[in-house]
Amino acid sequence: MSFWYFDKDELLQTASAQEGLSNELEYRYRQEGARFIIDAGTKMDLGYNTMATGVVYFHRFYMYHSFKTFPRYLTACCCLFLAGKVEETPKKCRDIIRIAKILLPANKYATLGIDPKEEVMVLERILLQTIKFDLQVDHPYKFLLKYAKCLKGDKSKLTKMVQMAWTFVNDSLCTTLCLQWEPEIIAVSLIYLACKLSKFELDDWHGRTSVHLRWWDMFIQGMNMNLLEDICHQVLDLYSSPIGKSALLSSPPPQGELVIPKKITPPQSVYQKLLIQKVAFKYNLTPEQAMQSRWPIFE
Template sequence: MQNSVASDEQLELTPSRKDGISEDLEETLRNFGCELIQSAGILLKLPQVAMATAQVLFQRFFYMASLKEFGIVEIGMGALFLASKVEESFTRLSYMVSVYDNLLRRIRKQPTYPPLDAFSQRAYDLKNMIITGEMQILKKLGFNVHVQLPYGLMINYLRILDLEEDEKVAGRAWNYLNDGLRSNVYATYDPATIACAAIWLACRDQAIKLPPDWFSLFDTDFENVINAAGQIRRVYYIKLDREHLPLYTDEMNQWLAKHT
């Protein structure tokens, strides 16, 4: 079963941009939404595969829906909750609510003590957002939550290129795959292309020359590899004003009213 990949039309004009949200703001919110998923997943002690799956589902969702209709907190929590079940590493709603509440308070520079009351209206609202977010993801993606990640492919490719024992190359390539989850590359390219992009970036960093036409060994197109590498690299240049970003739909409407 192949990964779902966004069409050229979806890439050119996303639902968010149709609603007047700038490309820069959309990219920033996608990046930050994935960062929140990763941070929450670490605190919840979920395996990397669950966090990665959640980030891919999050990215795919916003090619089907607008940031004006759905906030990154709601969909991020829903994606992580769904991915924890898909990857058989289920976590409790109450745990996720507490973790996200703590992260959001830190972002907004609000006191983190006392911790969230499990019976408060805030806890109830966050739980409802998780359930709603999960159902909206399933609905918009047509229940197609299959995600093939490129980690295994990358290791095999390094072995074929006789680079598996080079810890610096392998480590950097692995990091590029992780960091790329905050970009849209997993929703726009197949796993083989993403794996090759991470290897190419890592080898460039280490000034290692790859064999001519090495990418053809893995049935990939070099232009696509370069473009995917560029998308991964973009995440390092996005500046996040975490405290003031619109995280919920009501905040997005206020943002649009002020900036348009």
């Protein structure tokens, strides 16, 4: 089994970086590729697992290949095509190309080449070799739902918190967190973030013992606050990025019991709240002052 986790120094020394592409531009290309996979997958009525798997393939591919060599939208089409087959939700290559033509402006669609279908088929072989035929990918979604079932508290507040955490998992696809940490760790971190922002007091949980100082000790041993906060800040930083704001993914709030959403459609109020809180914290303002101020991240 291949090892797909990298430290932050390694993430700054990718194939693109070695060819002179700035880290900021590479991060932007990663966000744009992830956003395209989600947009195309949503239009094709693909499930969240298929889209997430495609995004993970995309991020892994560009650890070893440069954006200067392989156009991001062609690679994104290829990743979605392969993910559909792996997750048993296959779509024909020509249908993915057709959606790409609808979603992309002419200059970006042109990067798919004269014969996009043939380009995707050729690139698929390179993609498979790059990811070492390691096709099965676990995502934080299943761990989020598993852990949530163990938590105690007011049912409506718990549901709201879990939905917010689910939104954060969706949005984390536009970051490189899937290249840094296991899905279990991401799930715990984003539950923690959702608890903080939804003001859900998580004081008790099923299976609690005297050795559990915090709720996440039952799921992951040795999880520290520095790691938790680093992951949370990487997701929150996405909301202050002009590209990140347009690439955010979400799900409609579940009604009653926890519902696994199939599609990803954004409620903007959640993001606005996060942005206000982030600005207030960063500049030592009250939420009201942050709301009234003009900051670049709101542009």
